[in-house]
Amino acid sequence: MQGRPAQAVAGVLLVATTILVICHEWSGLAVFALPAAVTTFGAIALLALRVAWSRRLYLLIGGALFAVVAAVLPGWRDAAAAAFGTASFIAAFFTALMTIRSVAAGSPSIQACGMFLAQQPPGRRYLALTIGGHLFGLILSYGAISLLGSLAASSVAKEPDPEIRAHRKRRMLVAIQRGFVSTLPWSPLAFAVAISTTLVPGASWSGAVLPCLVSALILSGTGWALDTIFKPRLTVPRPATRAEGGWLKAMAPLLILLAILLGCVTAIWAVAELRIIAAVMSVVPIIALVWAGIQGQGEEGALRHVGTRAAAFAVRDLPGNGPELVLLVMAGFIGTIGGQLAAAVVPGTGFDLAALPTWSVLLILFWLIPVAGQIGMNPILAVSLMAPLLPTPEALGVAPSTVIVAITGGWALSGSTSPFTASTLLIGSLGGVSATHVGLRWNSLYALTCGFVLSLWVLLLAILS
Numbered sequence: 499m500q501g502r503p504a505q506a507v508a509g510v511l512l513v514a515t516t517i518l519v520i521c522h523e524w525s526g527l528a529v530f531a532l533p534a535a536v537t538t539f540g541a542i543a544l545l546a547l548r549v550a551w552s553r554r555l556y557l558l559i560g561g562a563l564f565a566v567v568a569a570v571l572p573g574w575r576d577a578a579a580a581a582f583g584t585a586s587f588i589a590a591f592f593t594a595l596m597t598i599r600s601v602a603a604g605s606p607s608i609q610a611c612g613m614f615l616a617q618q619p620p621g622r623r624y625l626a627l628t629i630g631g632h633l634f635g636l637i638l639s640y641g642a643i644s645l646l647g648s649l650a651a652s653s654v655a656k657e658p659d660p661e662i663r664a665h666r667k668r669r670m671l672v673a674i675q676r677g678f679v680s681t682l683p684w685s686p687l688a689f690a691v692a693i694s695t696t697l698v699p700g701a702s703w704s705g706a707v708l709p710c711l712v713s714a715l716i717l718s719g720t721g722w723a724l725d726t727i728f729k730p731r732l733t734v735p736r737p738a739t740r741a742e743g744g745w746l747k748a749m750a751p752l753l754i755l756l757a758i759l760l761g762c763v764t765a766i767w768a769v770a771e772l773r774i775i776a777a778v779m780s781v782v783p784i785i786a787l788v789w790a791g792i793q794g795q796g797e798e799g800a801l802r803h804v805g806t807r808a809a810a811f812a813v814r815d816l817p818g819n820g821p822e823l824v825l826l827v828m829a830g831f832i833g834t835i836g837g838q839l840a841a842a843v844v845p846g847t848g849f850d851l852a853a854l855p856t857w858s859v860l861l862i863l864f865w866l867i868p869v870a871g872q873i874g875m876n877p878i879l880a881v882s883l884m885a886p887l888l889p890t891p892e893a894l895g896v897a898p899s900t901v902i903v904a905i906t907g908g909w910a911l912s913g914s915t916s917p918f919t920a921s922t923l924l925i926g927s928l929g930g931v932s933a934t935h936v937g938l939r940w941n942s943l944y945a946l947t948c949g950f951v952l953s954l955w956v957l958l959l960a961i962l963s
Contacts, residue, residue: 505817508544511537512593512823513812516779519590523776535582538589542827545820553821556828563835570839577838584696584882585831591692592823593816594779597786598759599641600815601807605793607751608634609645614748616649616670624673624725628718631677633752636685637759640920646674647928665730667929672940675925676721679913683717683906684710686763687782689826690909692775693878694902697885701898703774706906709899709959713907713952720948728943759785822920826878833882841886852889859894860904860956867908868945871916877909896963903959907952915945 515537522530546554564581568574602608615630627646634642650670654663682690686703691710695701746753762785767777787804794803851859863884870880891898913921917933925940926933937945 504544504547505820506813508541508820509812509814509816511541511544512589512816515541515586516590516593516783519586520776520779523772523779524770531579531583531586534586534590538582538586538827541589542585542824545817545824549821549824553824553828556825556832560828560832560835563832563839567835567839571842577835580838581831581835584834585827587692587696588689588830588878589823589827591689591775591779592819592826594782595639595687596816596819597783597811598789599638600811601786601789601793602637602755603641603645605751605789608755609649611749611752612646612649615646616653620666624669625722627670627673628677628680628722631674632680632714632718633677633749633756635678635681636687636756637752639687640678640924642678643674643921643924643928647671647924650674651928668940669725671925671929672936672944673721673725675914675921675936675941676944677718678921679910680714680717680721682910682913683713683903686774686778688906689878690906691902692778693830693881694905694909695773695775697881698898698901698905699890700892701902705897706899706902709903709955710906712955713903713910716951716955717910717948720951721944724944724947755789825876829876829879830882833879837883837886840883844887851887852893856894856896856960857957859889860896860900860960861953863888863901864904864908864953864956865949867905868911868915868949871912871919874916874918876918877912880912881905881909894960896960900956900959900963904956907956911945911949911952914941914948 515534518530518534518537521527522534542557546557564578567577571577612630612634615626618626627650630646631642634646638645651667654667654670682688684707685691691703691706695703695706759782762781763774763777766772766781767774770777772780787808790807791800791804794800794807851862854862866884867877867880871877888901891901894901913919915937916922917926917937919933922933922937922941926936929936929940931940
């Protein structure tokens with residue numbers, strides 16, 4: 499089976515994976531694990547038919563690592579089960595988030611919010627787009643960059659002065675990107691939080707959210723401060739334009755959606771005592787279906803519209819993200835099974851992170867992620883590989899939240915600097931420059947400054963633990 503029929507089947511299998519993983523999270527029954535692994539890798543195998551060889555290479559590496567683990571580890575079945583569980587979770591989490599991204603991206607009211615931000619006058623445009631990138635990023639993930647970036651690029655294209663056009667495009671695009679990456683340390687809808695709270699013993703979103711929000715403020719505030727300090731001086735100053743309408747009225751659709759989403763997630767998490775990530779996976783698709791029904795009123799009927807949109811999502815929208823899905827799922831699988839192998843082999847070499855001072859372990863963890871991103875290592879892969887080698891937070895003498903702050907802060911830096919991440923690639927495409935140019939020229943001072951301040955924040959938390 500090749501081509502579109504295979505992609506449609508892959509989409510249906512991913513929906514099945516999501517349902518199975520949600521059932522596992524709610525019931526705790528292991529009976530759902532094997533079917534979820536089968537549907538996940540059935541979907542990945544079909545999606546791999548239409549992705550580049552750079553993505554298929556992950557499948558080959560994963561298969562090779564699985565064979566090595568099965569050959570050398572006595573407890574290889576447990577290692578394999580953990581790897582398959584991680585892969586299924588990532589596939590389900592991605593699918594759940596895609597439901598609301600798919601509905602929101604086509605919403606005229608959400609488009610209007612983005613246009614309002616893109617048309618802000620120069621004096622507050624950077625801050626507006628940073629806030630917008632953050633708020634849109636909570637809902638749309640990388641889709642926030644595509645939506646806001648496209649609106650910003652089209653707005654800039656109308657500027658006749660090439661000097662103003664070049665400066666404005668760069669500043670608007672990096673504002674959007676930095677707003678987006680500032681969601682990574684704290685958002686319960688971000689992979690950084692989902693993966694790190696799973697891997698760090700004793701960690702939870704509720705326990706880490708407050709210090710992680712400080713990380714988000716550092717990331718967004720540093721960007722605004724640097725833009726203000728190093729604002730370009732134009733040879734011919736131009737009068738500012740003003741966006742029509744008030745902020746609250748213009749942004750109301752997005753703010754209402756966020757309030758409903760976060761309120762429902764928090765309520766289910768508190769009442770059902772689920773992991774916050776499980777609550778997200780359970781709530782987001784339901785909100786997306788209800789929203790699709792509201793959008794369909796007055797057209798073909800709400801129920802018929804929901805059915806049409808759900809079918810299109812499964813067989814078209816979801817498989818359309820095949821390259822990203824293959825990368826994320828296999829990064830989780832390789833990182834988990836590779837980490838299990840490393841945990842069994844590395845101690846025999848005499849390497850022991852527990853012998854190092856706590857502050858150095860935390861800084862190594864923090865800086866490893868953006869550095870690994872420069873050589874093409876996805877943060878999921880880097881974190882999953884290193885996690886089994888880390889001493890427990892208790893052994894380090896710090897709170898689990900401190901380790902989460904180190905991981906998610908490094909993850910955010912990788913999102914702004916790595917030429918292999920979706921955020922940097924999208925910004926480069928919209929800005930007409932390479933992803934390397936975005937990461938190492940547009941964002942170099944930003945990353946170094948944020949890295950320094952975030953390092954101090956991690957160390958302060960370690961001292962206070």
